[in-house]
Amino acid sequence: MKSRFFIPVIAVVAAGGAALSLNAQDQPKPKLEFKFNGDPRGGAAMEETLRKMIERMGLGDEGREQMEKALEQWKQGGEGGRGTQQQQAPQQQQFRFEFKDDGSGPKMFRNGKEVKPEDLGELMGPMQKQLEEMFKQQFGGEAPQGGGNPLEEMMKELQKRMQGGGTPGAPGAPGANPLEDLMKRAQKGGLGGPRTGRERSRFSKQHTAALAEWRPLTKAARESTVRVLRDGEQVALGTIVSADGYALTKASEVDKGSLEVEFENGRIVTAKVVDKMDAYDLALLKVEANGLPVGSIVPEEVAVGTLVAAVSVDEDPLATGVISVPARSLSEKTKGALGIEFKMDAELDGTGVPIGKLVTGCAAEKAGLKPDDKIMAVNGQPVPYPATLMRIVSALKPGDPVKVRYAREGKEAELEFPLSSREELLKVRQEAILKETGMKQLPDRRALDPTAQMGSSLSGNASGYPKAVQSDLTIDANECGGPVVDVDGRIVAITIARAERVSTYMVPGKVVADLLSDLKSGKFTLAKDEDTLRGELRESEQELQKAEAALKEAEARRSAAAEQLKKFEKK
Amino acid sequence: MTMLPPYAVRGLAAAFTVLTVPAAFADTLKERQAKVLSVVEKARPAVVCIQSRSGAAMGSGSGVIVSNDGIILTAAHVVDGTGGGKGPTEVIVVLNDGREVKAKVLGRDRNRDAAMVKIEQGSEWAHVEMAKAETVEQGEWCIAMGHPGGFDPQRGAPVRVGRLWQNNDKAYYRSDCTVSGGDSGGPLFDLDGRVIGIHSSISMDLAENRHVPIGVFHDDWERLMKGDSWGNMNKLLSGSEDLTPKKKEKPEPKAAPKPEKGDTPPGPREPAPQPSAKTAVWLGIVMDVVDGNITVTEVADGSPAQKAGLELEDVILKIDGKTAGGTGDIAARVRGASPGDAVTFTVRRKGKEQDISVTLAERK
Numbered sequence: 001m002k003s004r005f006f007i008p009v010i011a012v013v014a015a016g017g018a019a020l021s022l023n024a025q026d027q028p029k030p031k032l033e034f035k036f037n038g039d040p041r042g043g044a045a046m047e048e049t050l051r052k053m054i055e056r057m058g059l060g061d062e063g064r065e066q067m068e069k070a071l072e073q074w075k076q077g078g079e080g081g082r083g084t085q086q087q088q089a090p091q092q093q094q095f096r097f098e099f100k101d102d103g104s105g106p107k108m109f110r111n112g113k114e115v116k117p118e119d120l121g122e123l124m125g126p127m128q129k130q131l132e133e134m135f136k137q138q139f140g141g142e143a144p145q146g147g148g149n150p151l152e153e154m155m156k157e158l159q160k161r162m163q164g165g166g167t168p169g170a171p172g173a174p175g176a177n178p179l180e181d182l183m184k185r186a187q188k189g190g191l192g193g194p195r196t197g198r199e200r201s202r203f204s205k206q207h208t209a210a211l212a213e214w215r216p217l218t219k220a221a222r223e224s225t226v227r228v229l230r231d232g233e234q235v236a237l238g239t240i241v242s243a244d245g246y247a248l249t250k251a252s253e254v255d256k257g258s259l260e261v262e263f264e265n266g267r268i269v270t271a272k273v274v275d276k277m278d279a280y281d282l283a284l285l286k287v288e289a290n291g292l293p294v295g296s297i298v299p300e301e302v303a304v305g306t307l308v309a310a311v312s313v314d315e316d317p318l319a320t321g322v323i324s325v326p327a328r329s330l331s332e333k334t335k336g337a338l339g340i341e342f343k344m345d346a347e348l349d350g351t352g353v354p355i356g357k358l359v360t361g362c363a364a365e366k367a368g369l370k371p372d373d374k375i376m377a378v379n380g381q382p383v384p385y386p387a388t389l390m391r392i393v394s395a396l397k398p399g400d401p402v403k404v405r406y407a408r409e410g411k412e413a414e415l416e417f418p419l420s421s422r423e424e425l426l427k428v429r430q431e432a433i434l435k436e437t438g439m440k441q442l443p444d445r446r447a448l449d450p451t452a453q454m455g456s457s458l459s460g461n462a463s464g465y466p467k468a469v470q471s472d473l474t475i476d477a478n479e480c481g482g483p484v485v486d487v488d489g490r491i492v493a494i495t496i497a498r499a500e501r502v503s504t505y506m507v508p509g510k511v512v513a514d515l516l517s518d519l520k521s522g523k524f525t526l527a528k529d530e531d532t533l534r535g536e537l538r539e540s541e542q543e544l545q546k547a548e549a550a551l552k553e554a555e556a557r558r559s560a561a562a563e564q565l566k567k568f569e570k571k
Numbered sequence: 572m573t574m575l576p577p578y579a580v581r582g583l584a585a586a587f588t589v590l591t592v593p594a595a596f597a598d599t600l601k602e603r604q605a606k607v608l609s610v611v612e613k614a615r616p617a618v619v620c621i622q623s624r625s626g627a628a629m630g631s632g633s634g635v636i637v638s639n640d641g642i643i644l645t646a647a648h649v650v651d652g653t654g655g656g657k658g659p660t661e662v663i664v665v666l667n668d669g670r671e672v673k674a675k676v677l678g679r680d681r682n683r684d685a686a687m688v689k690i691e692q693g694s695e696w697a698h699v700e701m702a703k704a705e706t707v708e709q710g711e712w713c714i715a716m717g718h719p720g721g722f723d724p725q726r727g728a729p730v731r732v733g734r735l736w737q738n739n740d741k742a743y744y745r746s747d748c749t750v751s752g753g754d755s756g757g758p759l760f761d762l763d764g765r766v767i768g769i770h771s772s773i774s775m776d777l778a779e780n781r782h783v784p785i786g787v788f789h790d791d792w793e794r795l796m797k798g799d800s801w802g803n804m805n806k807l808l809s810g811s812e813d814l815t816p817k818k819k820e821k822p823e824p825k826a827a828p829k830p831e832k833g834d835t836p837p838g839p840r841e842p843a844p845q846p847s848a849k850t851a852v853w854l855g856i857v858m859d860v861v862d863g864n865i866t867v868t869e870v871a872d873g874s875p876a877q878k879a880g881l882e883l884e885d886v887i888l889k890i891d892g893k894t895a896g897g898t899g900d901i902a903a904r905v906r907g908a909s910p911g912d913a914v915t916f917t918v919r920r921k922g923k924e925q926d927i928s929v930t931l932a933e934r935k
Contacts, residue, residue, distance in 0.1 A: 203710035203736035204778055205747050210734070213600055304730055305611035307604045322607060322714075324729035348671050387669030387724040394725055449720060451752035455777035472731040472749055474777050487600045501751045501777065502719050502729060 206474075211316040214309045217489035221311040224295035225482050226261040228285070229268070230254060237312060237482030238285055239494050240292045241516055248512065249481035250496060251276045251283035252461040261287050264313040277515065277526040279331070280507050281461050281496055284526055295483055297491045299513035301327060302469065310473040310495055310504075311483050318475050318482070325470035327508045330463050332426055333531050336396035336419035338364040338404070339428075342386045343372070350384040352376035352407060359420075359428050367417035369406065376412065377405035394422065452500040462497035466529045468505040469493055475504055603712060606762040610714050611730055614764045616697035620665040620722040621649055621674070621688065621756060623658075633717035633728075633757030634664070634688065635766055636698040641672075641690030644701075644788055645756030646771050647679040647802075650686050658800075662688055665722045678795035682802030682863070683787045684771045686756075687795045699758070702765035704786030709738045715748035715780070717757020717770055728757070735759075735767070736778065742859030742868045743781035744768045750780045853932045854905050854914075856881060858898045865898055867918075879929035882920065889917035905931065 202209060224240040228249045236254065238247035238261055247261065251273075259271045267289075275284040302308070302323050309317035329335065339362020343354040352374040358365040369375075375383055379402060383389035396402060398421030405414045430442055446452045457477040473484065477498045483491040484506055493506035515526050528536075617636040621643070632649030636642070643664065651658040664674045672690050679686040690696060715731040733748035746759060750770045759768035759782045768782030788795070855874020856867050865887040870877050887895055890904050891914060908914060910933035917926050 203734055205712075205732075205734045206778065217600075303608065305604070305608035307600060307607065307732065320732075322730055322732040324731060325726050328725055350670070385665075385669050385671045387665060387671070387722060391669055391724040445720070449752045451773060452720065454751070454773060454775050455749075470726075470729060472729070472733075474749060487604055500719070501773075502731060502749045502754070 205320060208316065211320065214317045214320060214485075215315055217487065218309055218311045218315075218317050218485055220293075220489060221295050221483045221485045221491055222313050222315070223264050223293045225311055225313050226263055226287070227313060228254060228271070228481065229260040229262060230257040232260075234478050236478060236480050237495075239297075239481065239483045239491070240294055241284075241297075241512075243290065243292050243294055245287045245289045245292060246274075247271070247285045247287060248494060249283050249285055250459070250461075251278070251281045252459075253478070253480070254283050254285070259285070261285065262313070263289075263292075275526045277528065279464070279466050279529040279532050280511070280515075281465070282494075282507065282515070282526060295491045297483075297494075297509045297512050297516075299510040300492065301508065301510065302486065302492045306492075307487050308471055308473065308484050308492065310475050310479070311485055312479065318479055319473045321472040321474070321504075323469060324472050324503065327467050327469040327510075330465045330468050330505070331531055332422040332464070333535065334397065334466060335394040335422040336398050336400060336402070337362065337422040337425040338369075338375075338393055338402075339420045339425050340364050340369070340375075348385060353383055353386050353389050359425050360432075361428055362425050363417055363420040364404075367404075367415050369404070369415065370408065372408075374407040375404060376407055377403075379403050380405075393419070398422075398424070446500060452502075454501050456498055456501055459497040459499065462499040462505065465496065465505060465507065466531050467508060467511050468496065469508050470499075471504050471506060472502060473504045480504075603762065607714060607730075607732060610760050610762065610764040614699050614714075614758070614760055615716065615728060615730075616667050617699045618667060618716045618718075618728045618758060619643060620718040620753075621645055622663040622665065622722075623650060631718065631721040631753050632755040633753065633770065635716075635758035635769075636690075636696050637701050637766065638698055639696060640694045641674070641696045641698075642677075642796075643674060643688045643690070644758070644766065644769055645686050645688060646769055646783060647681045647684045647686040648771075649756040650676045650688060651679060651681065664688070664690060665718075667727060669724050678791070678798050679800040680787065680791045680795065680802055681800070682860075683783055683791070685769065685783050685787045685791055685795070687788070699760070700765045701788065702761055702767045702785050704740055704784060704789060706765075707735065707738050707740075707744070707761070707767045707785065709735060711735050712762055713746055713748060713767060714760040714762070715746070715750055715754070715757065715770065716760070717750060717754035719751045719753045721753050733780075737857070737869060738784070739859065739861075739868045740784045740786045741861040742784075742866065743771060744784050745778075745857075746780050746782060747778040748780055749777055852905055852908055852910055852912075854929065855932075858887065858901060860898065864919075865895055865901065875929050875932045879927050881916065881918070881927055881929065885916075885918040885920050887916055887918055888924065889915075891915050892917070 204210070226238040226240065226247055227234050228236040228238045228247075230253065236250045238249040240247045254273055259273070260268050261271045262268045269288045271285045271287040273283045274286045276282070304323050304326055306323040307320070308323060309320045312318045339359040340355045341357040341359065343356035346354045346356075354374045355364075355369060355371050357371060358369060375389060377383060378389065378392050379396075381392055383392060393402070396419055399418050401416055402419050403414055403416045405412060407413075433442065434440070446458065456474065459477045459480060471484070471493075473495065475482075475495060475498055480495045480497055482495055484493045484495060486492045492509045494509075494512055495504055496507050497505045499505050614635075619634045619636060621632045621634045623630045623632075630649070632645060634643040634645035634649070637644055650662060658676065658679070660676055662674050662676060664672050666672065672692070674688040674690045677687040677689055711734065713733060713735050715733070716728045718728055731748040731750070733746045735744055735746045737743075737745040744759070744767070746768075748759065750757065750773060754770045755772075757770045758766045759770065761767050767785050769785075769788075770780065771783050772781045773779060774781075794801075853875060855871035855876040857869035858865055859868045860866070861868070867876075867881055867883055867885040867887065870881055870883060887901060889895060890901050893900075895901050905914065908931055910931055913928050913930050915926050915928045917924060
């Protein structure tokens with residue numbers, strides 16, 4: 001005789017409002033459905049759990065009433081819910097576990113077809129992750145780790161049984177059935193309590209009701225999103241950019257270890273980095289899959305004030321926010337600099353900016369400007385204040401000739417000279433500070449301002465991008481590389497760095513689209529940005545000059561040696 | 572054996588959808604976006620950076636112009652002296668376009684972290700309206716601006732959007748618009764571009780960004796205009812982080828370098844040290860200093876505090892028999908305890924004192 005054993009995690013699935021799907025992407029979207037066996041106490045326990053969840057949702061009276069109604073419908077096995085039109089009824093997918101009393105071991109069936117133990121790893125990994133995710137969302141806290149995680153225990157137990165045989169203990173025997181344990185612990189509230197009142201405050205923008213506004217809009221984007229796993233741990237997200245298995249992700253997070261990607265439907269496949277673009281910290285991944293959904297990335301600039309959501313593979317977006325600052329360069333290489341320090345404590349009258357110090361070896365010093373000279377105009381534009389001067393000069397390119405009008409001891413004059421780069425200027429300044437302080441390395445700006453780090457895990461690589469748009473999306477460091485959608489559900493950017501408490505940088509859609517043009521033409525190489533190319537040009541020219549000099553020197557030595565040799569030959 | 576009919580879960584899942592997706596979700600988002608875009612355009616020119624310079628040291632905060640003749644709302648700690656000094660009488664105001672003007676410090680209400688300054692010369696300053704306190708609603712969407720990290724001419728004032736999840740006029744407002752060092756004194760706007768709060772402090776929680784309620788400025792208006800400075804900030808700020816970058820002094824040998832003003836930005840980025848792990852104990856209240864009293868302004872559902880019977884508006888007098896000097900005393904006591912420990916609060920509720928013992932739980 002067979003006994004059947006079904007996992008009641010459906011309660012979690014249901015309350016999370018998310019479908020747990022484990023089959024291949026190209027099939028119609030399935031709904032994972034776990035069923036509990038004939039034990040009525042199981043059903044009652046589930047009901048209890050659901051009621052608990054409803055309580056914890058922090059809903060108002062009206063919401064509670066609707067939830068209760070839904071719960072009744074759920075108990076009766078009905079469809080119910082006005083939302084069925086919005087939430088398309090998905091195709092059912094059944095998982096069934098059979099345990100035979102003859103000790104031959106349990107079998108797992110998916111839609112009636114047996115799942116072999118060797119396929120289990122692929123199924124169990126993502127399943128557990130998704131369940132943990134759901135617990136995290138549902139209970140507002142991390143699913144307990146290690147031995148304290150009943151899900152993990154449950155999965156382990158299941159896996160063990162699937163592989164090694166054995167029968168489940170008699171229902172109800174303490175500790176014998178991991179499902180019973182799960183239920184008991186859920187009822188005791190041992191599955192991670194709410195962290196704080198505010199995090200699940202119904203007035204918060206991260207509350208499920210506020211996030212749900214975005215669900216229909218993020219649907220397409222999340223299907224073209226993958227989790228990027230390094231040695232089994234999520235280190236980033238990826239955005240699928242071609243149907244035959246290419247995805248963009250954050251390069252500095254995937255520079256070592258064995259890589260895999262996990263799709264929205266839970267499938268995990270191996271991946272490798274095929275190309276990188278250092279300037280944007282982007283990597284191109286090739287994954288072993290075909291027929292993937294590709295998100296459409298719009299090559300438009302997005303205005304400050306545009307509402308956006310950071311998308312993951314889950315139904316709810318990771319975070320919602322706004323475009324904080326329009327696209328700008330974060331690369332000091334591209335920005336021009338005079339090479340001056342402003343005079344602190346100077347009385348500014350709006351006619352110009354007095355120089356405090358000149359930065360050694362930079363443009364202004366070479367051109368002959370002096371401390372206390374007052375800079376009045378740059379390329380004919382007045383520069384009444386430091387910020388105006390900085391804004392104008394930074395927008396120019398290093399090496400560009402610049403006309404500087406200045407006043408010295410009451411007399412005005414003009415100089416024209418090529419600009420330094422901010423990178424050069426910084427290097428000189430930093431060396432001076434290191435020398436002055438005896439430090440080996442300058443701390444991060446973020447280390448100098450602790451408030452910049454509060455509340456988030458920050459990306460290590462978070463600067464230098466030739467063009468980045470800034471948002472306030474509160475993602476974590478291991479959630480970069482995923483798409484960002486606007487209120488029309490269009491992908492307008494890809495997140496590249498969680499920079500500070502208030503800022504997340506994103507590569508604009510326009511840049512991504514340009515980079516991908518090569519990909520589409522069959523050359524799987526990320527284009528290099530202008531700065532990198534200019535840098536390479538400068539470097540190779542310098543190397544060429546050196547090589548030419550070395551060649552000349554070698555030639556001279558050769559002829560000198562040949563000349564001297566002649567003397568011996570004569571003898 | 573026959574299988575039971577499957578537990579149909581779609582009904583429940585769908586119920587969530589019904590609950591959470593308003594019928595016209597896209598319109599709502601788009602309407603909200605239209606408002607945000609309009610506030611950005613209109614209000615951004617009124618957002619300023621406030622620098623108090625003395626010698627080589629400089630502190631940088633934010634503010635917002637609320638009148639034609641250049642009255643600026645800011646936080647008291649932006650224009651207050653360090654080490655109990657009187658504070659500067661004059662500050663530099665950097666406007667959104669990079670112009671710098673001098674401004675006179677008017678008054679400071681240190682109890683509420685409110686202050687005003689006024690641009691010394693000129694008129695026709697781009698400015699915004701102040702909201703009436705009674706129009707501010709819990710849960711309303713709001714927009715934060717300011718100059719985190721100081722004025723950056725290539726960046727301007729970053730825009731942030733969130734919701735006002737707590738609007739207790741007697742305490743701080745709290746929103747999930749993230750702000751950080753340098754934002755202090757900057758404005759929190761409603762979707763009509765009116766100032767509803769002024770950034771004051773934050774905690775480790777991304778959702779905990781505290782703002783001085785706009786009502787404080789209405790109530791204090793005359794005193795602040797007259798130039799009065801009063802109150803004590805220590806009590807108010809205890810237990811949270813000050814948003815003004817610390818005064819940047821000349822570097823001591825072997826000490827951290829001084830970030831220079833000039834066309835020299837700070838050093839290269841390295842991975843920042845990550846904040847240490849959060850405390851493991853959970854009490855479940857939010858406290859504020861209201862009229863000089865440590866007051867419970869939020870009790871989390873299902874929290875140990877709620878179970879033990881702590882209520883909104885309870886005034887905490889003592890913790891474990893010791894007089895609580897500030898919210899920091901209580902936070903320190905709780906952080907120092909372990910899950911399962913009992914902590915006794917002596918509270919005043921409706922004029923009566925009582926002891927409430929709370930068994931702390933583990934914070935997940």
